[in-house]
Each structure stands twice: as structure tokens, then as C-alpha cells.
Amino acid sequence: MKISYDGKRFFNNSSGLGNYSRDLVRIVATYFPENDYVLINENQTEKGKEIVALPQVSFVETSKGSWSRQLKMGKDAQLINADIFHGLSGELPLIWKESPIKKIVTIHDLIFMRFPQYYSFFDRKIHFWKFKKAVEQADLIIAISDQTKRDIIQYLKVPEEKIRVIYQGCHHAFKENQSEEFLTSTKEKYNLPKRFILNVGTIEERKNLLNIVKAINGTKIPLVVIGKKTKYFNKVKKYLVKNKLENQVQFLENVSIEELAAIYKLADLFVYPSLFEGFGIPVIEALFSETPVITSNVSCLPEAGGPDAAYIDPTNFEDIKAKISFLWNNESERKRRARKGVQFVQKFKDESIAKEMMNAYQSLLKN
Template sequence: MNDIIIGYDAKRIVRNSTGLGNYSRNLVNALSAIVPAGIQLRLYAPDEGSAELRSQVLSRPNVSFAFPRGIQYPFRGDLWRSRLVVGDLLRDGVQLYHGLSGRLPSGLKRAGISSVVTIHDLIFLRYPEYYHWLDAKIYKHQFYRTLQQADRVIAISECTKRDILHYSDFPASKIDVIYQSASTEFKMRCTPSHIAQVRQRYHLPHNYVLNVGTIEQRKNVLLAVKALKMLPADLHIVIVGKSTPYAAAVRRWAAAHGLDSRVHMLSHVPNSDLLAIYAQARCFVYPSRYEGFGIPIIEAIQSGLPVIGATGSCLEEAGGPSCIYVDPDDVPSMAQAIDSLLTDPDKTALSVAQAQEWVKRFENADVASQVLAVYRKLLH
């Protein structure tokens, strides 16, 4: 009997160092360890991408990469990923194809290849104003085209599932909610000497709240910056993440209101240093208007920090009932929440302990076995 071959959209595996890339690599590595003998995992990438990222896919006999064949020309990789790859899937005898980052190629159904797609979020539909109009239009088109091809959908949160049902007529019975697994890296504790080195290296203040994530409008960190005006003058905010034009807007607001010396933005921080930055913070603020899941909240809880998130998306799913959630437009509520965490250490310690119990469900989640169960529904 021939092997069963499961194909994967591997673009993010070879190109993205975080986010969708981590999700894809972690899932493939976990699956390759548990799939029964006779199942091959083939990773279809539009180009070789980064050798360093490819090396993060564990070398096992049941895993292999596949790239476009023939003459290369501009945009061929995109065309191959969205359409031409189906010919390669047929030639290779692929029975099931998994789109790991919200997309499936056209022609899968016509080719008789079963498919599942992981959908992480629908920000481009919920908040199209955060995108260039053409990008939002393209993502919308790709979303509906993908649902036409999909036999099943994996949503990474109940929030994402609700959005899929709201914006489409895809059957709820064919949507499986499977949370992302969270690394336990942020449970590691730093040595006092490393903490001191990091404080000096980044010129960290002695009393600060922390925010981690791309500094963009959707993440809404300006809410926390505005809250500083209502809090003690020795309290600062440290913001760690990739800078965007929104970061400049935050800096301008802070300068105009006399807060520029209390706002610290850092980028390109390695995880080893980030752990030490978490270790020195008083609390973690994450007032994002919309997330597909909210991994930074889990990492903060693992680091031992109390968390303040925003209502309106999936953050309550990630952080659980012991964290504090505020309206993403309510500055006084954010200030009050921060103050309550800083002034009631006993209550804060209890909140952290309860939250750490909550997030164990993601640390221990056997995502691979849940995904394999979805595959079994489609493989005959």
C-alpha cells in the first residue's frame, strides 16, 4: 500500500520567523512525531526562503520540502502557491492539503484533493481601515475563495470561529476550534546578574508597565500611554516591538503631553533579553482592539506578570477570568486597572497564580493530536 501524503502550504515556514511561521513549524514538528507509519508530510514552499528557518523543521524521514519546478519568473511563487501547486499535488499523489495560514489554492476540489485550512483571524474584515484598501480587498477575496475550496476549517479561537460564521455561510459543523500551543520558554527565570545587565543595556526605568507586540494602531498601546497621566509620575511604560508609523504618533502624543521621558520603545530585542524585561515589569498591558488569539498575554502570565487586556476579541480566552479587561477606548479604566494591580499586592499575586493555572491548558494542549483527528475525518 502506498504512503498517504499530506501536503502543507509552507510559505510561512520558510519566510516568517515569528507568528504564522512559529505556528506552522511547531505544528509540523509535532505532527511528524506522532503520525502513524505510512504518512508522509510534504511542505510546499514557493521558494527556499531562509535556510535558518528551514533548519527549524526537524529532520525526520516522514518530512520533506517541495519547491516549484521549471523556469523562474517574477511572481511565479505567488501564482504557484495560489493555483499551480495543485498540479504538483496531483503529480505527487497528495490526498490531503492543509493551508496553515488562511489560504488554499484554487482547483483543489476539482482535483479531488481534500483540504483543511487554519484561519487565525479576520482583522481585514473586522477592521479594514487598518489596511491599504487594495490589500483588504485582496485578503477578502482570498478568504471567500479559500472557503469555497475548504472541506474543513480550523479556527484558533472561539472568537475567530464566531467571525467566520458572521462573515460567511460556512457550516459551523465543519469548523474545529483548536487553540495554538504556547511555548513554555517564558516560564524560565533569569539570574539577577542577567537582569542587571539587561536593565543597563536598554536603560530601563526602575518602575514600569510593559507592552510587547508590533507597535501598530490595532494594538492600541496609546491607551496605556494616555493612562500614565493619571498614574504616579515615577511610573513608566516600556514598549517592545517592531516600529511602524503609529509608533511615531504615540511618541508625538507623549511629547505633547509631557510624557516623553516616561515612554520607552525598544525593538529587535532577543528573547533571552525579553525574559529579563518581563522579569522587571510591574504588570503587562495589552489593550489590542482585535487578536486572533493573544499569545503575548500567555507569555506575560508565564513570566509571572498580572495582565490587563482589552475587551472585544479573544483576549479573555487567552488570559482567563483572573486577568483584568477594559474597554479599548476607556483611558480612566485602564489607569484604574493599573493602579489596582500596583497597590494591592496580595490580590495581584492571587490573580497571577490563578492565571498561571488557566494557561496550562495551552501549554499542555496536544494540538498535533487534535489536528490529526481533523485529518482522520477527511482521509478515507
């Protein structure tokens, strides 16, 4: 079987859709090396170089010309006799030859429909048009959570039988046991507190960092935040200054994936009060890191967090404060939830996801 992929996010995105693309190709190529996996893009970059180096993974340059991804990538996949084309980020090429090829698209979320206020009118229209065209063309749609599946049915009017839920995993660094030396050196490098709570993700309104900051106001609990700053950061900063909390909250950027995995392990708690997610990869990362999780009781987050995460109303900072205080002061309960969380998160291991994705590929070719 020859499976081709839209390689744009694989080669060009450092997080989010890029991580999903690289992890997916890596795990199916690792667990099912009998197939050929071909990444198609305008060019290669350093990102994912170690995956393309696998003997069963190769790169094909898209035919030259404007709009090549939309107009030529699909035909390029057919020219190399691929059995399947998989669009990894909600899009499929618009033009195809008559020769047979099965088309799959992964839809991560429809946040632009649920929270239109975070997007311009133009962006909403473009996103909707791309997603609608993709699901119409696709022989199979992969949703990364039951929440996303429900949204695809509701907003894109897709029949349920055309959708299969296959969860995301996370980078293998979070599943490895870093040495004590590395943990210590990471702690020293970033001058981390002896004990702290952690938040990871883009600092934007939907991720709701301000309510964590409000929750720790009046406590002495240190907070470490790792994520790219947006305009919303200014709102958070204003609150920190007004309430003299600047020394209680530490912001980190440009942290390597190995260091990030170490910081998860060093944290007492991971707090993620997002208002909405397609899946919530940081929750999975924390669970693999044996760090207890406090997260929102909305969207897909209970799917990712499992029965032993602590759930909060993300709009109620007093609820967040109560859960943080309870777990911060209760070591035995933290350990219990961490232990149970590791058991639950095994369903997101590479091998399980690879098998589910390969079953999807194989079943599609049988039809």
C-alpha cells in the same frame, strides 16, 4: 499519513503567521513522529531550519513558474502523494489534479472585514476573495478562536459544522525557566527599570498603545514597549513629547525571542488594550511567563486571558489607569493572578494543541 503544508509563512515571516506555522509543524512532528510532514515553498530560508532538520519533516521546492503558489503548489502536494494539504494562513492553491487530497485551511482573523478603515480598498477585496475561495475549497476550516469562528460564519457564510476551533500556542521560550544570570544580563543590556509594565505588539492604531500612555500620565509607572513601529508611532510620540513622558516610556526593537521571554518575566504587569484580535498570542506569552495580564474585554481576548486576567474597556484610558494602579500597588493580588493565570494557560500547551490538530487530520481522512 503524509501531511503537506504551504511553507510561505513558515520560511518568510519572522512573527505572527510565521510563528504559528513553525510552532504547529514543530509540535505535531514532535508528538506524532510516525507521520511525514512536508513543507512546500519556492525556497528554504534560515527561519525554521531546526524544524526542517527533524527526521520526519522535509522540504519540497514548488514547481517553477509565475504564480506557482496559487497554480502549482497544490499539484506538487498531490505529486508526492500527500494525504492532506494544510494552508496555514487563510489561503489554498487554486488548481488541483483529480487525484484525492484533503484540504484544510487555518483562518486567523477577519480584521479586514471588522476594521476596513485600516486597509485599502484593493487589499480588502483581495483578502476577501482569497479567504472566500479557500473556505469554499476546504474540507475543514481551522479557526484559532471562537471569535474567529463566529466571524467566519458571519462574513464568509460558512456552515458551522465545517469549522473546528483549535487554539494557538506560543514559542517554547516562554514556557522555559531562564536562569537568574540571563534575566539579569537581559535587564542590564536593555537598561530596564527596576519595576515596569510591559506592552508587546506592532505599534499600530488597533493595538491602542496611546491609551496605555494616557493611563500612565500623572503616575511614575515606567512602561516598556516592544514592537515594530508604524505611522501610528508618530501619534504616540507627539503625546509623549507634549506631556513630557519621553523618559517614562522605553521602546525596544530587534529583541530576540529568548530576551523577549526574559523581559516578560521581569515585568510587573503586561498591558494589552487591543481593540480587536483574532487570538492575542502576547496574552498567552505573558501568562506562561507568570506575569499578570490586563487586557481588553472584547473579541477573543477573554478566551486567551482566562478568568483571572484583569479586563478593561480599551476605549477608556481612565479604566486602564485604575486597573494598572490597583495591581501595581498590590503585590499579593499580582501574585494571585499570576498563579491562577499559569494554571489556566496550560490548555494552550504544545501537547494539547498537537493532539487536537492530529484528531482533526485523522477525522478528515476517515470521512
